[in-house]
Structure formats: structure tokens, C-alpha cells
Amino acid sequence: MSEALDEEQVAMLRRAFQMFDSSKLGKIEKEKVRTIMNTLGHTFDDMELDALLEEEDKEGGK
Template identity: 65%
Template sequence: MSCLRLSSRKNTTDDAQIIMLRRAFSMFDSNKQGRIEKEKVKTILNTMIHDYDDLELDHLLDSEDAEALGTLNFDSFVRVATHFLDEDDEALQKELKEAFRLYDKEGNGYIPTSSLREILAALDEQLTPDQVDEMIAEIDTDSSGTVDYDEFMAMMTGD
């Protein structure tokens, strides 16, 4: 799901970004412990960012994991993720539209939830089928078995 283009400049985080980050964090906090592994942070950022510096990310992850637990809480995750967030909404909209087109391979105006299921399962192999079903139900708000552009945008932007 490499679709959100984010840069390496710092900015202020708005409510929509926090919601998006909360959803991403929750999806990967499989055990609902309030912490996610640093490797999962990398997975999340890989889905959201095209270009970022691995060494810079590793440094940020290590600085936020002061206790060397190998995990981050939500606040630490937000600080790491927002380091890379891009304020350019127009570029973001363009990237999301292009990503939707990539997943809407047949040009029908929707993505089948079966494809979304594969994407989510690939992002986190520890997700159970029930957890994936819950996420799909949250995303497919009209229970159509598909994710249309508006649902996709809501999922990706937290709106």
C-alpha cells in the first residue's frame, strides 16, 4: 500500500493525521498492549512513504526506544512518523488517487475487499482472519464487498 508520499521535513500534526496514525498503530498493535515493535513501525512507514532515509529512521526509532524494549508506544510512534509527514495536501491527494488506480486494476471504481484482505494480511502476518475481518468491516462502511474511492480515502487519511 505504498501510497502516501511523505517527506523528511518536520511539521505540525493535525487531527486527521493523528487519526490516520492511530488507525495504523491500532492495526499493528495486535495484542492491544499499547506498544508496537520497531519493525512494525518500519512496515507502517513503508506503506506511507516512498522515500525516507533508513539510517535516519533507525536513529529516531532508537532514540524513542530509550529502554531498549524493541517497541514504541503511540506517542513515540507519532513523533517518529510525523518527522516524515508532508503538509502538501495536493500532492497527497494526487498520490492517493494514483494508488487507488493501481489497486483498481480493472478500472471499476472500486477495490474488492478480497484484494484489501490480501494487502492487510501481507502488511502484518500476525493478524488473525478475525482481525482482518474487523478492519474490512470498518473500511467497507456500506458492506458492499468493495472499497470505493471515498472509503479508500477515508481509510488512508483517517477522515
């Protein structure tokens, strides 16, 4: 998996998440996450992306 994200990158991801969460339901589709990460220069295969999402999803997909 790619190297760990620093605090600035995490803050940028949070802002991007809020922009992509147009319905304001607190969730976005996996492919939107992939787009955000690719834009930031991070490439993940399906297994890596699933692991990242599972690790960072504090509410278990709710």
C-alpha cells in the first residue's frame, strides 16, 4: 500500500470528501474515493482500497 498520509493530506481528503458527499449523507461511493486518491497521486488496487476504507470507516459503512 502507499505510504501513510500526513495531517495536511488527511485534511485535504476530508475537504474533498465533503465536496463529493453531495447528498450530505456522510458517505461516498468507493469509485469517488479512488478518484480523489488518484488526483492526489495515490494509486490503490481494489484490495488496498477496500482495506483503506475499512480501516478509516469509523462507523462501519453506516
